[in-house]
Amino acid sequence: MTDELGTTGGSDIDLATRAEALESLLVERGLADTKTIETFIRTYETSVGPMNGAKVVAKAWTDPEYKARLLEDGTAAIGELGFKGPQGEHMVVLENTPAVHHVVVCTLCSCYPWPVLGLPPSWYKDPAYRARVVREPRAVLAEWGTEVPDDVEVRVYDSSSEVRYLVLPERPAGTESLSEDDLAALVTRDAMVGVRKVEAL
Amino acid sequence: MDGVQDMGGDPARYGPLKPLDLDEPAFKQPWEGHAFAVTLLANRAATSSNVHAFRHALERVPEEVYLADYYGRWMASADLLLQESGLLAPGAVEARARRLRGEDVEEPPDPEPNKPTMETAGGGNLRAVDAPPAFAVGDRVRSGAEASRGHTKLPAYARGKVGTISALRPAQVLPDSAAHFLGENPEHVYSVAFDGRELWGPDSEPFSLTIDLFESYLEKT
Numbered sequence: 001m002t003d004e005l006g007t008t009g010g011s012d013i014d015l016a017t018r019a020e021a022l023e024s025l026l027v028e029r030g031l032a033d034t035k036t037i038e039t040f041i042r043t044y045e046t047s048v049g050p051m052n053g054a055k056v057v058a059k060a061w062t063d064p065e066y067k068a069r070l071l072e073d074g075t076a077a078i079g080e081l082g083f084k085g086p087q088g089e090h091m092v093v094l095e096n097t098p099a100v101h102h103v104v105v106c107t108l109c110s111c112y113p114w115p116v117l118g119l120p121p122s123w124y125k126d127p128a129y130r131a132r133v134v135r136e137p138r139a140v141l142a143e144w145g146t147e148v149p150d151d152v153e154v155r156v157y158d159s160s161s162e163v164r165y166l167v168l169p170e171r172p173a174g175t176e177s178l179s180e181d182d183l184a185a186l187v188t189r190d191a192m193v194g195v196r197k198v199e200a201l
Numbered sequence: 202m203d204g205v206q207d208m209g210g211d212p213a214r215y216g217p218l219k220p221l222d223l224d225e226p227a228f229k230q231p232w233e234g235h236a237f238a239v240t241l242l243a244n245r246a247a248t249s250s251n252v253h254a255f256r257h258a259l260e261r262v263p264e265e266v267y268l269a270d271y272y273g274r275w276m277a278s279a280d281l282l283l284q285e286s287g288l289l290a291p292g293a294v295e296a297r298a299r300r301l302r303g304e305d306v307e308e309p310p311d312p313e314p315n316k317p318t319m320e321t322a323g324g325g326n327l328r329a330v331d332a333p334p335a336f337a338v339g340d341r342v343r344s345g346a347e348a349s350r351g352h353t354k355l356p357a358y359a360r361g362k363v364g365t366i367s368a369l370r371p372a373q374v375l376p377d378s379a380a381h382f383l384g385e386n387p388e389h390v391y392s393v394a395f396d397g398r399e400l401w402g403p404d405s406e407p408f409s410l411t412i413d414l415f416e417s418y419l420e421k422t
Contacts, residue, residue, distance in 0.1 A: 011295060013295060015232060015270060016231075016232035018273075018294060018298050019233075019235045019239065019276060020232070020301055021295075022239050022280065022297075025297055026242060026246070029311075031288065036242065037239060041234035041238055045227050045234065049227065089326060089327060092370075107208050107209030107358075108207060108208075108209075108256070121221075121222065122225060122229075122271075123218060123222075125271045126218070127214035127268065128217060129219070131210060131212070131214035134209040134358060134410055135358075135400075138406045139406070143218050144218060153409070154406075154407070154408035155410075155411060156409070159413070161354060161373055162325075162326040162327070162373050163392075188223055190223065
């Protein structure tokens with residue numbers, strides 16, 4: 001099928017070749033350059049990812065004043081650690097507690113807080129997650145093995161504006177003696193979206 | 202607009218969840234990284250990085266392309282925006298790809314550039330709005346019931362529903378307007394909390410759904 005603008009569906013061109021074609025056309029016209037392309041790729045492969053959010057969480061767990069600032073003004077507190085940039089224009093941090101469990105989705109696209117979590121993983125972009133988590137969040141969490149007791153309130157956030165949400169997971173029991181770095185190593189992107197809890201090793 | 206992108210609560214999109222894979226890399230294959238970077242640069246060239254126009258382009262790619270692959274739909278959107286800006290001809294990407302495969306096909310000549318423009322009050326999407334916010338935390342509000350024919354951030358599942366303002370967010374460029382290059386028209390934005398039963402009926406799981414909605418989507422009840 002081809003629509004009136006020639007954006008083809010059903011083409012037999014594989015996506016890797018399509019990417020190469022698009023890139024070569026743009027580079028030839030001076031609309032893209034290979035150095036910038038490589039920089040974008042390297043940035044999201046190496047320096048922008050969930051390890052950034054994990055540092056934010058570990059610091060919040062160990063520094064009550066930082067945690068207070070983080071919950072008051074997420075953008076500024078996350079910026080203190082040097083994390084800012086596209087898709088992080090206004091950050092709000094949602095604290096999970098023994099009484100409240102937050103989980104984040106973007107049903108209309110796949111908006112995600114890039115500066116703290118990097119680019120979204122497959123499951124977050126997948127239609128099943130986008131469709132189901134706003135309708136049956138407890139079933140979704142249970143399917144991934146995350147048990148939320150009936151007396152815990154579940155709050156789903158659909159990221160429909162430029163606000164981006166980061167979940168501050170509960171610090172697991174038995175981690176009192178761990179350093180901030182050791183704690184950061186426990187924090188997963190799944191927990192910072194709210195689909196899993198953080199577990200002590 | 203109604204379309205494949207509006208998936209919230211849509212049983213047609215139900216299915217097993219993908220596994221949580223903590224080792225999943227940013228780009229599972231090298232071409233994905235190139236598709237990501239090139240699409241961002243294409244959108245810079247075609248729309249001056251109008252994120253709303255990009256999301257509206259995603260809504261307009263053929264449904265089977267949208268559903269087939271995430272970066273596949275990114276590239277289809279880039280192609281669409283480049284064509285609409287007169288930077289690439291229809292079929293140019295397809296022809297180049299065939300040439301890369303060794304086929305002897307002619308490439309179409311470039312069209313006349315016709316890049317859409319829009320006055321902008323600065324970078325990003327946060328804006329100051331002089332008028333005071335129409336709603337306050339705790340107010341009960343009803344969302345608009347009508348489907349939009351253009352781009353919107355009011356999903357179908359949240360239309361015509363009553364919720365409670367839970368937070369005021371920074372005022373922002375209105376996507377419904379900016380996606381069509383009709384101006385930034387910034388508005389106040391509110392987090393609105395809806396009870397699951399308001400959205401899905403009395404048999405809903407117990408939970409609340411909070412979504413950020415623009416002031417013009419809402420009216421006081």
